[in-house]
Amino acid sequence: MVIVMAPEATRQDVDAVVEVVAAAGGSAFVSRGVSRTIIGLVGDVAQFGTLDLAGMRGVADVMRITAPYKLVSRENHPDRTTVRVGGVPIGPDTVTLIAGPCAVETPDQTLQAALMAKAAGATLLRGGAYKPRTSPYAFQGLGVEGLRILTDVREQTGLPIVTEVVAADDVATVAEHADMLQIGTRNMQNFPLLQAVGAAGRPVMLKRGMSATIEEWLMAAEYIAQRGNLDIVLCERGIRTFETATRNTLDISAVPVVQRLSHLPVIVDPSHSGGRRDLVLPLTRAAVAVGADGVIIDVHPHPEQALCDGPQALVDGDLDALAGVMRDLPPLVGRTAAALTPA
Amino acid sequence: MVIVMAPEATRQDVDAVVEVVAAAGGSAFVSRGVSRTIIGLVGDVAQFGTLDLAGMRGVADVMRITAPYKLVSRENHPDRTTVRVGGVPIGPDTVTLIAGPCAVETPDQTLQAALMAKAAGATLLRGGAYKPRTSPYAFQGLGVEGLRILTDVREQTGLPIVTEVVAADDVATVAEHADMLQIGTRNMQNFPLLQAVGAAGRPVMLKRGMSATIEEWLMAAEYIAQRGNLDIVLCERGIRTFETATRNTLDISAVPVVQRLSHLPVIVDPSHSGGRRDLVLPLTRAAVAVGADGVIIDVHPHPEQALCDGPQALVDGDLDALAGVMRDLPPLVGRTAAALTPA
Amino acid sequence: MVIVMAPEATRQDVDAVVEVVAAAGGSAFVSRGVSRTIIGLVGDVAQFGTLDLAGMRGVADVMRITAPYKLVSRENHPDRTTVRVGGVPIGPDTVTLIAGPCAVETPDQTLQAALMAKAAGATLLRGGAYKPRTSPYAFQGLGVEGLRILTDVREQTGLPIVTEVVAADDVATVAEHADMLQIGTRNMQNFPLLQAVGAAGRPVMLKRGMSATIEEWLMAAEYIAQRGNLDIVLCERGIRTFETATRNTLDISAVPVVQRLSHLPVIVDPSHSGGRRDLVLPLTRAAVAVGADGVIIDVHPHPEQALCDGPQALVDGDLDALAGVMRDLPPLVGRTAAALTPA
Amino acid sequence: MVIVMAPEATRQDVDAVVEVVAAAGGSAFVSRGVSRTIIGLVGDVAQFGTLDLAGMRGVADVMRITAPYKLVSRENHPDRTTVRVGGVPIGPDTVTLIAGPCAVETPDQTLQAALMAKAAGATLLRGGAYKPRTSPYAFQGLGVEGLRILTDVREQTGLPIVTEVVAADDVATVAEHADMLQIGTRNMQNFPLLQAVGAAGRPVMLKRGMSATIEEWLMAAEYIAQRGNLDIVLCERGIRTFETATRNTLDISAVPVVQRLSHLPVIVDPSHSGGRRDLVLPLTRAAVAVGADGVIIDVHPHPEQALCDGPQALVDGDLDALAGVMRDLPPLVGRTAAALTPA
Structure with missing residues (x-):
């Protein structure tokens, strides 16, 4: 999952997101760009889904980057099934x-x-x-x-x-x-x-x-x-x-x-x-x-x-x-x- | 239900529709216009629905004119319910x-x-x-x-x-x-x-x-x-x-x-x-x-x-x-x- | 813009993206997660849009993170207009x-x-x-x-x-x-x-x-x-x-x-x-x-x-x-x- | 065009529709069913379209039965064009x-x-x-x-x-x-x-x-x-x-x-x-x-x-x-x- 912070987000806003993710058992990697800070999350997406990340101060957008299915995914099973x-x-x-x-x-x-x-x-x-x-x-x-x-x-x-x-x-x-x-x-x-x-x-x-x-x-x-x-x-x-x-x-x-x-x-x-x-x-x-x-x-x-x-x-x-x-x-x-x- | 016949529909095509409807227990009223013949059906719509009227020779369109629900319809129960x-x-x-x-x-x-x-x-x-x-x-x-x-x-x-x-x-x-x-x-x-x-x-x-x-x-x-x-x-x-x-x-x-x-x-x-x-x-x-x-x-x-x-x-x-x-x-x-x- | 690399993307794939972005006048920040690498782009989005980033080897997804409009955006003009x-x-x-x-x-x-x-x-x-x-x-x-x-x-x-x-x-x-x-x-x-x-x-x-x-x-x-x-x-x-x-x-x-x-x-x-x-x-x-x-x-x-x-x-x-x-x-x-x- | 009258429509309502259509230069054919009266219109559809037929007393529905295009229609030109x-x-x-x-x-x-x-x-x-x-x-x-x-x-x-x-x-x-x-x-x-x-x-x-x-x-x-x-x-x-x-x-x-x-x-x-x-x-x-x-x-x-x-x-x-x-x-x-x- 990737969290995009708003241009006006403060360092405290970013830290708060990192803490919430850590408390849920995940890790957060912060990339500071010129106008935007982006936070990449690593861990169990299903769990992050229940957090109200989008509602936190300074958060502009929350984007999912992995498919939410696993067993039927070709990523985990490259050969097509008969x-x-x-x-x-x-x-x-x-x-x-x-x-x-x-x-x-x-x-x-x-x-x-x-x-x-x-x-x-x-x-x-x-x-x-x-x-x-x-x-x-x-x-x-x-x-x-x-x-x-x-x-x-x-x-x-x-x-x-x-x-x-x-x-x-x-x-x-x-x-x-x-x-x-x-x-x-x-x-x-x-x-x-x-x-x-x-x-x-x-x-x-x-x-x-x-x-x-x-x-x-x-x-x-x-x-x-x-x-x-x-x-x-x-x-x-x-x-x-x-x-x-x-x-x-x-x-x-x-x-x-x-x-x-x-x-x-x-x-x-x-x-x-x-x-x-x-x-x-x-x-x-x-x-x-x-x-x-x-x-x-x-x-x-x-x-x-x-x-x-x-x-x-x-x-x-x-x-x-x-x-x-x-x-x-x-x-x-x-x-x-x-x-x-x-x- | 209203059946619209194609411009090229013959008298036999119209008669065939009337017969199929009659066989299903309904009545059919034929209105011949200048370029189009229209057939109005009277009877149990649910039953007509199973007939393949749209697939019959000379039929251009089949249009429903009554709502398919009854008990919840306001037509049959004008006062709103509390x-x-x-x-x-x-x-x-x-x-x-x-x-x-x-x-x-x-x-x-x-x-x-x-x-x-x-x-x-x-x-x-x-x-x-x-x-x-x-x-x-x-x-x-x-x-x-x-x-x-x-x-x-x-x-x-x-x-x-x-x-x-x-x-x-x-x-x-x-x-x-x-x-x-x-x-x-x-x-x-x-x-x-x-x-x-x-x-x-x-x-x-x-x-x-x-x-x-x-x-x-x-x-x-x-x-x-x-x-x-x-x-x-x-x-x-x-x-x-x-x-x-x-x-x-x-x-x-x-x-x-x-x-x-x-x-x-x-x-x-x-x-x-x-x-x-x-x-x-x-x-x-x-x-x-x-x-x-x-x-x-x-x-x-x-x-x-x-x-x-x-x-x-x-x-x-x-x-x-x-x-x-x-x-x-x-x-x-x-x-x-x-x-x-x-x- | 954020580029999400596929799990199987190589270091060379990541480097290739960074180079293409640099050649277009932008900067790219790479965040390596456990299973995914994410690249954040900084620069002129309109220009990146013409690059075929989504078609590059190892790229799983390309996500825009800023609105593509500026003059009408509230971000740049917080007071509502009369x-x-x-x-x-x-x-x-x-x-x-x-x-x-x-x-x-x-x-x-x-x-x-x-x-x-x-x-x-x-x-x-x-x-x-x-x-x-x-x-x-x-x-x-x-x-x-x-x-x-x-x-x-x-x-x-x-x-x-x-x-x-x-x-x-x-x-x-x-x-x-x-x-x-x-x-x-x-x-x-x-x-x-x-x-x-x-x-x-x-x-x-x-x-x-x-x-x-x-x-x-x-x-x-x-x-x-x-x-x-x-x-x-x-x-x-x-x-x-x-x-x-x-x-x-x-x-x-x-x-x-x-x-x-x-x-x-x-x-x-x-x-x-x-x-x-x-x-x-x-x-x-x-x-x-x-x-x-x-x-x-x-x-x-x-x-x-x-x-x-x-x-x-x-x-x-x-x-x-x-x-x-x-x-x-x-x-x-x-x-x-x-x-x-x-x- | 076919006009479907509501079950409660009166004879006057039906007559009013027939008159409006006649005044616009068309003809109307009335078919009275057991629970519904249907009026088929013959004439220039474009002209009827400007009448507020759907808004007239007793009218339940107005249905078009011919295509509104002519020159490109296959009905008027059965052979496909090269x-x-x-x-x-x-x-x-x-x-x-x-x-x-x-x-x-x-x-x-x-x-x-x-x-x-x-x-x-x-x-x-x-x-x-x-x-x-x-x-x-x-x-x-x-x-x-x-x-x-x-x-x-x-x-x-x-x-x-x-x-x-x-x-x-x-x-x-x-x-x-x-x-x-x-x-x-x-x-x-x-x-x-x-x-x-x-x-x-x-x-x-x-x-x-x-x-x-x-x-x-x-x-x-x-x-x-x-x-x-x-x-x-x-x-x-x-x-x-x-x-x-x-x-x-x-x-x-x-x-x-x-x-x-x-x-x-x-x-x-x-x-x-x-x-x-x-x-x-x-x-x-x-x-x-x-x-x-x-x-x-x-x-x-x-x-x-x-x-x-x-x-x-x-x-x-x-x-x-x-x-x-x-x-x-x-x-x-x-x-x-x-x-x-x-x-």
Whole structure:
């Protein structure tokens, strides 16, 4: 941490800061410039954070100079991580396609969507059994019944399952059925839930909060990591901005930025960020081209009957194009499409 | 709901929309203009929402024309509501000052902060026993021990207690001790938690999500109301914008906007929105002047030692000024400062 | 400026930074911490800004520690400034009401609006002769004819005139007629225009760009000041955020924040920020209560016929309430309503 | 336009709206639903916009249903346009690389940068002679001298020139030297400047305002088109959001969204949106993959000495990679890299 003193700060003001830092167990190095004095702090940043340094006499500014996360930081772990979900890799050498219906509605709809996904090259199946919905009047998911449908479809297709969990109390049940637990955008800072999935012994996909900075997103991952689980895949799904032409604004730059700050894999959700079917393929191409480690896409056999997010699901005709993207683009970024491992 | 057809839409396209709506149990009224056909839908909007109307041939746009919330809407409940917390009113005739420490740390610190708050005119005590923190390395609150400190201080000062709950599993315990349950900004869309406090039999203070639209905020209140609890107080606490000079941007306009859309009381948190002590008094004056039903303010006897948000807590010298604001400003907006009711 | 070196930076990396800074005429002070080395720069920041310091080997971060503006900074000019417009003060001791029609349409409409404004306590008349409009098909203002109407109305009412200028070529003409030149939100970074008004010998009202940070706003003021004109009044008029319930989000906190950073007066535009008539009075009260040095408000005798922004103009019935606010609120913040000086 | 009446609106309220619309020369079609009456308007939207329809008794909402731009709209011009700049196409069949130095500093620096650009596959040269700078203390460009350097380099390399113009008074001079005029992000709503370039007889590149919605951006293009110039290329360059890890947030989705709304070509600026050299190549790949009609990139022979935006300029080592992207990616989106036409 660096403390910048105001031009009018006195020697006593500087000494007072040094003392407070020392009392908190840290060390302070004072650099006197011509018009400004700067104090560099060494020690435990979390502890300094609780001091009211900014409120002390003569202090003009307090600036943090180290990242507040550790376990997920690339600084401490230079090699990028590959997370394996039921044997399928998500990491720096591959591009993994995760696809399936937004919500599990019926066994037949789920199976059909899974077969569409697989035909397009997907090696992981997404599908929501528990749905966090903005309106209390909207379809909230089938719950445990939905989990059972997913495991049946996994048996029929061989695709490992990614599904969302929205309450700490449900984590054990979901972890029993699913291969990967998804934390949705609205729960990115639901800290008890993060701690529960951190202890659940399953890989976790952590969606970025729709108004979370990249740093806050990595701090949320740190919560999970701190419970002993480093099998975390980050998912960029669009942020909230002033633009209303798309549901959210896909922050495509976040992919290379995060890959530099953290060793964790990063994938992109082109379906929820745009909220429009016609944007899914262009944004998928952009995601693979920018270097994402995978994409997660909504498909539905009959989107006009979908109970959730039908307007953005890919339909039959789009899937050939998606398969083409998964075939042609990964080699251009030095990767292969991730394959299902033989059972 | 109104469906706007594209200029090139055919009669068949229009008929197809009408049929889909009829099949979903609604009625559709077609108005043919010179260059555009418009279709008005009558029926259950929630059901139409799941149809992929925007994806149908010839449809240019789908526009919602009624608010998606009902129980909290002023349209269905024209008189503004007064919520009573341990006898203290929060509503259209009063300005209620809620104050106290951001986090409960020790019995002594909490009592001192409560006495400071009371001297400044507060009639409700705030104080966090469970703290949602961005960093897993930051102080997370005292939990049940903190609740006990709060009830002791309530006994000593007579101030009813407002405190945050961050997990559905804790709701019963917190409701046993507190007079009002607070839902923090990060949990505004934690739907299981909203449902739990909706069933807890205590008034609820619902902070606005830092990137929530006013409509989403009212939808979150609807979740609580739907479980039978209409004793909800909304709290504007700043939204996330591009400006970094303040921690968040206080959306002062939200107060009159919400008061027009909903019958629920609305208060303002000038401490967390600005994140700076020097902004608390000016923003408190603005909040009362704009017509807020109350304010919630951090005070701390020794902010430089605070374990949480010390830089924004008011200290002794500020409290006289705060007391002056609570005395002079409410009459100018046709209100009185809310009083503690005799036990 | 402070340069934070990466943990893996070598002594050579540090030396290279020191050399580059020295070559640019600055001095560098190196502080070696346990895990980090920090380099403090002394000298001309503008010059350092052109160096690619962030791109040098071993550099983790470059942080600015001094404000990039000087002439408008409070650091260099601790006393807050009072700007006088045709004798009417805008500054720390007063609250100045500026009111009038958004656009000058006819002599009669302008005179009526001016009389309404004066009755409500306004001592400066606003009115647009040149209108920057988002659509090329919208009314663009009367131009010079509008200026003549304004000067006639000034003669009839005694109210000095504030009017917008949108092109550097018009500055001389507008300055000939008006008492204060207004720079609109879309032109806040129109640098040739800023330089032109800086040289025009008239007070300037500089509206905040709708997506400008406070720092960028003060830098824009610095452009004007640099041409020798320090009679600048800043005007907060709402910023662009994700919230769509109001046209823009009034950043009420900007008022005290700017008053701390700059000696220039700051006023608020409650009409354009909200874009709704029912918000004007509450936001005016908030602006005065937060400590603004004035407000600027749209009034129109017949808003339903207005050629511009009719939906937000105050009408007759509202003006008594506005007069009441101007009478009752300023004393509570230690000010008086600014008066017209006797001719 | 569609007017939604409030549930409590009376027949008289509806009649009053119909009369006002008729008086303004439009027609109104009334659809009475069970709980709501909707009025569809037919006629000149610009004229209705000046009516205070939203302020009339019984009106709940006023919704626009047609785009406010016409000349640039794809609705009126279904085939996508190819703009030719000195013979080089920018349009749906090609991907055009525009590259060069952010600012023209010296003849040698400009020539070297142009040769670097050409080697990487660029067929148009960018370079700023007039620079809009946030700080009045920053380098403001060489002006006419810079234009002369550019024309010399054009002669030496054969690359047509794209350069920015910041003041209406400079348009004629810049148009005399340059092959394409660039309007920067800060001037997107500088309407006199838009009108001047609309009349200058040169293709125009219109950068998106950093806080402009897509609709406002297209309205700005409409200003240019309205003066008779339809040779407009739109350039997405990042928007302002809460995220600070990148200078701006590249809105990659804007490319397909705009291509659906407008017939004009759309290119991407990966240098200014990210503001970081390490993001330029990934974002360039994303731009081409998403379907952009071109990219514009900063290159500099010695970025550590650049007078402007050095930290984001590509250097020698990066250019091979850029050349590879221009060779391999366009075929995957059914395009070819745009070529220089033989003189």
